[in-house]
Amino acid sequence: MAILARTRRGLLPMMIVQAKLYLREPIATFFTIAFAPLLLVLFGLIFGNEPADLFGGRGPMDVSVPSYIGFVIVMVGLIGIPIQTATSRELGVLRRYRVTPLRPLTYLIADVVAYFMMTLVGTVLLIVVGAAAFGVRLEGSVPAVLAGFTLCALSFFALGYLLAGLAPSARVAQTVGMVLAYPMMFLSGASVPLEVLPPGLRHVSDFIPLTYVVRLMRGLWLGDPWTSIRLDVAVLSGILVSATVVTARVFRWQ
Amino acid sequence: MGLRKVYGLTRAVDGVSFEVREGEIFGIVGPNGAGKTTTVECLEGLRAPDGGAVRVLGLDPQEEGDALRERIGVQLQESALPTRLRVGEAMTLFASFYAHPLQPRTLLDELGLADCARIAWGNLSGGQRQRLAIALALVGDPDLVFFDELTSGLDPQARHATWDLVRGVRDRGKTIVLTTHYMEEAELLCSRVMVIDHGRVTALDTPVDLVRSLGAEQRVTFRSEGVGDDVLAALRALPMVARVERSGDRVIVHGESDRSLTPILSVLDGFGVAFHDLRTEQPSLEDVFLSLTGSEMRD
DSSP: OHHHHHHHTTHHHHHHHHHHHHHTOHHHHIIIIIHHHHHHHHHHHHHOOOOBGGGTTBOHHHHHHHHHHHHHHHIIIIIIHHHHHHHHHHHTHHHHHHTSSOOHHHHHHHHHHHHHHHHHHHHHHHHHHHHHHHOOOOOSOHHHHHHHHHHHHHHHHHHHHHHHHHOSSHHHHHHHHHHHHHHHHHHSSSSSOGGGSOHHHHHHHTTOHHHHHHHHHHHHHTTOOGGGTHHHHHHHHHHHHHHHHHHHHHOOOO | OOEEEEETTEEEEEEEOOOOOTTOEEEEEOSTTSSHHHHHHHHHTSSOOSBSOOOBTTBOTTTSHHHHHTTEEEEOTTOOOOTTOBHHHHHHHHHTTSSSOOOHHHHHHHTTOGGGTTSBGGGOOHHHHHHHHHHHHHTTOOSEEEEESTTTTOOHHHHHHHHHHHHHHHHTTOEEEEEESOHHHHHHHOSEEEEEETTEEEEEEOHHHHHHHTTOOEEEEEEOSOOOHHHHHHHHTSTTEEEEEEETTEEEEEEOHHHHHHHHHHHHHHTTOOOEEEEEEOOOHHHHHHHHHSSOOOO
């Protein structure tokens, strides 16, 4: 109990500060919260949402909404988290926290929760825009989508902290994050539906972590049976666990 | 067995031993790269020493870090806050880390930052940043405060203002350990000074005793037109005067100026000599430093 109380000390204020700091970065805020809904509106205006055989009798926007959730997640996980974390280390912010009674675990929990809330806000906004503009509606269950979303977000956050831990500087973290994130967005179905990719490229997408996020979110959103998403859950859980274990070994506070 | 810290083949700190007394301002001085920051970071628990025993407030910084961090306040030499974090937010945040924090608002008032509460770290001046660093070091109501190169990069005015704040911290009953490479700062603030160079302690004493140990002469100089040989002879005859020189209208009396000043004046008065521009010159801690390290500051 004493440990729990010590870990809770400073948790809420730190969470609020981290969220505020995120919202004060205009570029980060734009890409997390506004970009995916804007992209949805843009493609919706181009393609409409008429049912098509290519998407199993659903419209392009019906499958785009859950897919774009992957877009929000990769923005926060592979770009937002590595840049912010490596910058905080580079400036000596983490060192400064290290000489206070604040526990490293408390900082980490606060940080993760703040990023999670940002990702959630971006995702909810995306869903609201999809519903309002194109009549997109959820076919699966809310708890299942929320659980899948949490797994997807945490596994990519873990990759983000791992990248921040390995990168020697904030600049390197930013570069590597972008180099990883942008091809992923286009080859995973997060922006362009996998159905329109040629078979060769679709094979490549099997080796891209974000593909499993897109598949899982689409599957849960459309109410697919558990058997069809088992692999996605397994892959993402594996990423979450292994990235966390490695991060715990390589992460530097200074 | 003193503190040791090795980086590769470099012995950054090599057998440093000292004790800080409650309520004092303890200065660690030395050229850049002497091992000051490494020593302090071992005390703060940021670095694990490679040898020697460290006890801070009776606690081992490595083994009992949690308990220690509750009771120390730290200003780090190269450490920033998030650029967009505001002064008031930083104070509230840091206060939330401690079991018994001080009122952030009161501290900001006392450090002259009350009007800056809504200004972001990135927009503060150098002096304001250092004042915030002091406020953040104090917000946990610590028993022991570390200041590492607190006034580096400040203009002289801000530096003097910061010295007043450091004295204010001592007057609250806090013990202070500060590192500096400004000898003037150490001389004015510290009750005791430890000089380290190449990771070793070369001297540890009060500033006054350090200067005295140098054995350097103090001097009294003045200008006068009418000093004859008889006056010089009378000055030479004074017991605490070692030597008297004259060049042009300038007369230099070497000796212990503290005690020789009054006799010198009465000799001049007795001979009816008119003089002006009288001054006493003493060696400073700077001279001590130069003689101990044999060098200028390494930058």
